[in-house]
Amino acid sequence: MKTIRLRDGKERSLQRRHPWVFEGSITQGHAELGDTVRLESADGRFLGWGAYSPASNIRVRAWSFDEAERIDEAFFERRLRQAIALRDRLAIHSDGVRLVHGEADGLPGLVVDRYGDTLSVQFLAAGAERWQPVIADALLQITGLSRLYERSDVNVRKLEGLAQRTGWLRGEGPTELSITEHGWQLGLDVAQGHKTGYYLDQRDNRQRFAQLVSQLGCRTVLNCYAYTGGFSVAALAGGAAEVTTVDSSAPALERARDNLRRNGFDDAAHHFADADVNAWLRQALADGRQFDAIVLDPPKFAPSAAHAERAARAYKDINRLGLKLLAPGGLLMTYSCSGGVSAELFHKVVASAGLDAGVNASILQRLEGACDHPTTLEFPEGEYLKGLALLRL
Numbered sequence: 001m002k003t004i005r006l007r008d009g010k011e012r013s014l015q016r017r018h019p020w021v022f023e024g025s026i027t028q029g030h031a032e033l034g035d036t037v038r039l040e041s042a043d044g045r046f047l048g049w050g051a052y053s054p055a056s057n058i059r060v061r062a063w064s065f066d067e068a069e070r071i072d073e074a075f076f077e078r079r080l081r082q083a084i085a086l087r088d089r090l091a092i093h094s095d096g097v098r099l100v101h102g103e104a105d106g107l108p109g110l111v112v113d114r115y116g117d118t119l120s121v122q123f124l125a126a127g128a129e130r131w132q133p134v135i136a137d138a139l140l141q142i143t144g145l146s147r148l149y150e151r152s153d154v155n156v157r158k159l160e161g162l163a164q165r166t167g168w169l170r171g172e173g174p175t176e177l178s179i180t181e182h183g184w185q186l187g188l189d190v191a192q193g194h195k196t197g198y199y200l201d202q203r204d205n206r207q208r209f210a211q212l213v214s215q216l217g218c219r220t221v222l223n224c225y226a227y228t229g230g231f232s233v234a235a236l237a238g239g240a241a242e243v244t245t246v247d248s249s250a251p252a253l254e255r256a257r258d259n260l261r262r263n264g265f266d267d268a269a270h271h272f273a274d275a276d277v278n279a280w281l282r283q284a285l286a287d288g289r290q291f292d293a294i295v296l297d298p299p300k301f302a303p304s305a306a307h308a309e310r311a312a313r314a315y316k317d318i319n320r321l322g323l324k325l326l327a328p329g330g331l332l333m334t335y336s337c338s339g340g341v342s343a344e345l346f347h348k349v350v351a352s353a354g355l356d357a358g359v360n361a362s363i364l365q366r367l368e369g370a371c372d373h374p375t376t377l378e379f380p381e382g383e384y385l386k387g388l389a390l391l392r393l
Contacts, residue, residue: 002031002038002052004029004039010042021061027042030054031054033126033130034052034131036049037052039060051126056161076107076138077141080107083107084099086374095114096116096186097113098113098373101374101382103376103379108128109127109128110135113195113200115177119148123162124160129160136170137170146171147173148171149175150165151191151197152166153166182210184263185263186230188255192251193228194227200372200373201337201385202370204370205333206234208389209231212293212333213240214238216330217292220241221291221292223245224322226246226253227256228259237263243269244273245271245272247273284325285321291326294325296322297334298315300337308338308340308345315336315346315350316350319332322353323357331390333367333390334390335386360392364389364390364391373385
């Protein structure tokens, strides 16, 4: 077992059970990609067991802070069982569920989503990659499923010195699936869809949107960056009479159209726009249009805190336009999934957008990811999705 020794004073984050060790915190030691290493303070005290990543600025991700714990097959089976048991206790009313959420479940670099009878998995860090066969076998044993698709095709793997990879790890068959969410039928593709196939983190927010559309009597709804139309389905389920769905991906809009039909909604109640959202919003404003409810759920504008300033300008611009297009008494649900933009900064950006738009609004609710995407007290960086439900005054 190789040892990684930290600089004096750099042990405090590990003592607070934060799982990351940055390159600059290390004074001694080296290992191969994904190797399990012993983490020690400058004076030789045990701090934890972790996975070494020689190419990454996050040089070690901690598996355990228990010196007596061995990092072996039994360890991963135990952690996976704990994570999946938690989701069972949450009694999520959907067959689309996140079973493992990386650091929050004590498994850094591992994401596992279940879509019906299929698991979709991402191995995002060197340690998870090293233990991939063990993790894959344990997942199928615990869940009783036979199909596991890998979606390790994200840029973060490059930072780990890993190539991108996709395809069936276990089993085979069609990658186009459907799940049930709040009684709605939603289609997805684990091979081609965003993330592992779908945005499960917005599950509860889609339901909340349907409730507010109903309670506030919103008749006309605009769904921007709509992807495959989850919020559009929610709007119509909430009683909206007319929904406009805007996205720059024609294939995503086609799946959105299919999702509306799956749920029995009339095509006449829906309009699609294959367009750049920012340009579409500007044209809608020039045309004097207004909507009773608007969803702004853009892609990640800031992958890290270093991009926060540029991202803040982009978030401000779309929220200014959205607030101007919102009818008095209307509802705006606006989100940021950028880990580099804090909830506090996002609030300030949206408030500034309201000032520029000449619009006042009250906060009905602060929004976050669904409960199967937990954030732990020790790892606040896991809180990437934040949002606001606003009522225009």
